[in-house]
Amino acid sequence: MRVDVTETINGVPVTEEQIAAWAAEADAGYNAQDLKRRGRGRPGRGAEPSQVVALRLTATELAELDARATREGKSRSEVIREALATSAA
Structure with a gap:
């Protein structure tokens, strides 16, 4: 019998x-x-494997991150990586 x-x-x-x-x-x-x-999975970002890092944000912080990402035509991750690079410089 076929279901x-x-x-x-x-x-x-x-x-x-x-x-x-x-x-x-x-x-x-x-x-x-x-x-x-x-090709399977996400494209690499370099010669070494990337690490996934969990980050907790408030609803307000997430909304601000999403607004900036949309405004700049970037992903959340790109905006976060750029902010880290700027703060580390």
């Missing part, structure tokens, strides 16, 4: 046709070099 479950990827329903196409692609085989070039 009718609608699976989605990024909110788009996965069809039986798409599953069949993926299966055919897998059956045909993959080029290992092509898979290695796809």
Whole structure:
């Protein structure tokens, strides 16, 4: 007995046709070099691995950070890194 479950990827329903196409692609085989070039995860920031640091901010501080990031067209992380670099100089 098959249960009718609608699976989605990024909110788009996965069809039986798409599953069949993926299966055919897998059956045909993959080029290992092509898979290695796809890149996984976030892009690196340098030669060494980056560390993730948790930071607690008040709602006001977070709103101010987001406003500045939006105003300057940057991410939160970019604004924080620039502030650290300026204060360390």
